[in-house]
Amino acid sequence: MRIAIVGTGYVGLVSGACFAEMGVDVTCVDIDSAKIEGLKKGIIPIYEPGLKNIVVRNYEAERLHFTTDLPSVLNEMEIVFIAVGTPSDKDGNADLSYVMTVAGTIADHVTKPLLIVTKSTVPVGTSHRILEMVKKRLTERGLPDLRIDVASNPEFLKEGAAVNDFMSPDRVVVGVESQEAEDLMTKLYRPFLLNNFRVIFMDILSSEMTKYASNAMLATRISFMNDIANLCEVVGADVNAVRRGMGSDSRIGRSFLYPGCGYGGSCFPKDIRAIIREGEDAGYEMKVLKAVEEVNNNQKTVLFRKFRRWFRGDIKGRTVAVWGLSFKPETDDMRDAPSLTLIESLLEAGVAVRAYDPAAMTEARIYLNDKIYYAADIYDAAHGADALIVPTEWKEFRMPDWKKLKSIMHHHLVIDGRNIYNSEELATHGFDYHGIGQR
Ligand SMILES: NC(=O)c1ccc[n+]([C@@H]2O[C@H](COP(=O)([O-])OP(=O)(O)OC[C@H]3O[C@@H](n4cnc5c(N)ncnc54)[C@H](O)[C@@H]3O)[C@@H](O)[C@H]2O)c1
Incomplete structure (x- = not known):
């Protein structure tokens, strides 16, 4: 199976290396030529435990390739993953310009049937938007009948444990709207989940929402505990004891109950902002998440x-x-x-x-x-x-x-x-x- 992953950052590089480790022929694509040239020499642009070994091993085994030229490899692929960044724009919305640029390159150069998979965290409806844009372009190019599918496959890896998370995921969420897309994604992920196939298939909109909802839940637990911790300080309680007492309840569980100095990183802050804006655009106020963000900014x-x-x-x-x-x-x-x-x-x-x-x-x-x-x-x-x-x-x-x-x-x-x-x-x-x- 041959796939390309566009965007060779934390998600793209880890995904590409791990798919290659499972025997898939993977081409990682990035516009950053210094990054791509470095990777060919075994220079890993990020600190991620265990990543260097699998990148170098699979590059040497010629299962993992690096290029800056998506059009030149595009038509050899069964699947192209989009894994570029979706940072906040100035208003807090997810900036989709990188995603749409990649989709545009695909639309301009694809000549064979292809499954386009959004792995970037994107607002609900983005994969459909990509498909619409590609189909419009194909019609303009005189290829209205070319079979292009989209799927959504959000990523849940944690930086710092990314390789392990990818190789042994709790679950894989996939949004599909055709049997062919479901079959291809099943074939791709089966080796990761041989003993217990935990791919959860659903429709594309729900898959896109699942990613935001998961990050929103985790951020909510953190802000909730920070609120409790701040109250503990005022009333003389010890949040460490409170956390142990709460976490032992199987309905609550122990993880993500650690108070601290606020959540950060490349995902929670921007994803919480994005889902709040998405709510606003849809005419629905995300009251809980607004409080989560406010508590975090204060923390x-x-x-x-x-x-x-x-x-x-x-x-x-x-x-x-x-x-x-x-x-x-x-x-x-x-x-x-x-x-x-x-x-x-x-x-x-x-x-x-x-x-x-x-x-x-x-x-x-x-x-x-x-x-x-x-x-x-x-x-x-x-x-x-x-x-x-x-x-x-x-x-x-x-x-x-x-x-x-x-x-x-x-x-x-x-x-x-x-x-x-x-x-x-x-x-x-x-x-x-x-x-x-x-x-
Ligand atoms: N970092 C995480 O832990 C994590 C976890 C789950 C999901 N995500 C999501 O995955 C997506 C990627 O995140 P990341 O942290 O890997 O981003 P990143 O910033 O580390 O990497 C993005 C890469 O895309 C490249 N790029 C940008 N435009 C391009 C183009 N037109 N063609 C080819 N390459 C291009 C950039 O040069 C960069 O190397 C985001 O949507 C993010 O929300 C991230």
């Missing part, structure tokens, strides 16, 4: 507010160590990262920032240039700091040498945005500890 300021309060507003000229810059551990993705909100507030208030991240330092420079000091390790970051603030819970931050930190920090304040430390333990080391939702 992203919580670390800065705790820092300012501790020093009673006297923060100008101080220095802060920031451990963790990526929006979550095991990725270098900085898109909408809570660390950025924190650092911007600190810099605006005249506070110097010494930051360290195990994977995202290069990416962080794109956002922060030379406005902060990029430390060599956690101790270099903490040198002379008035506070240590942790927005991202990388494993290597969990058991630092507190004695060493005590000797190199100026004030002994720890503000923990992910509740990875224990206040009593830190007190024994002489630190004043402030987590989220704790006394």
Whole structure:
């Protein structure tokens, strides 16, 4: 089976490499020629555990190919996946220009029957819009009878665990409207789900909605817990205990009940904005999700507010160590990262920032240039700091040498945005500890 995946980012590259690993002949296409040339040399443009091995192995086995030239390979394919970005536009809508550009290239060059699959997260109705546009173009090109199908196959992988998620998915959601499309997608995904075929077929509109609804549910749980955590602080309860008590209820479950300094990343913020706008366009107000977004925007300021309060507003000229810059551990993705909100507030208030991240330092420079000091390790970051603030819970931050930190920090304040430390333990080391939702 031969497929192309257009857009070689977090989703496209992981999907392409994993399909190739299962024996599919995959061509990954991107307009970024530096990225494509790098991939041919085994240079992986993103930090994603386990990805390099399968990319290199499958490239060498000639099951995985890279090109910038979609038209030249298009008519050898049975399926073309669209996996380009759908960032927010200035009004918060999903910007579909990248998706529609790819669809336009397909429409202009396709000469053989093809299944076009939208893997990008797109507003409900986008796949139909693509089909309509392609058919119109085919009629103009004198090919009105060429068989083109569309399907929707949203992606649920988590950055940091993307390869594993793709190879062993909880489920695969596929929206189809023809038996041929269903058969092709079944053939493609069967090897991933040999023992338990968990492909959920549905209509295309529902499939597109399933992706937004899933992200919206997860973001809702996070904002809900942040709201509960903030109330815990006011009334003297401990959110860690509350979380354990709640999560043990099988109707609630344990995952996504961790309060913190807000959700970020390339998906939740833009997808929540997009579904709110989609509701507005359809004349329906998404009241819960508006609150989810508002709580999150507020939560992203919580670390800065705790820092300012501790020093009673006297923060100008101080220095802060920031451990963790990526929006979550095991990725270098900085898109909408809570660390950025924190650092911007600190810099605006005249506070110097010494930051360290195990994977995202290069990416962080794109956002922060030379406005902060990029430390060599956690101790270099903490040198002379008035506070240590942790927005991202990388494993290597969990058991630092507190004695060493005590000797190199100026004030002994720890503000923990992910509740990875224990206040009593830190007190024994002489630190004043402030987590989220704790006394
Ligand atoms: N990142 C995630 O964890 C994740 C998870 C699930 C779904 N998604 C969705 O998947 C989509 C892709 O996300 P991503 O994070 O992989 O994006 P990304 O920004 O990492 O990658 C997008 C790639 O598309 C390329 N591109 C843009 N226009 C192109 C064109 N005309 N032709 C060829 N390539 C083009 C870009 O150069 C870039 O390499 C988005 O809709 C996103 O919401 C992302």
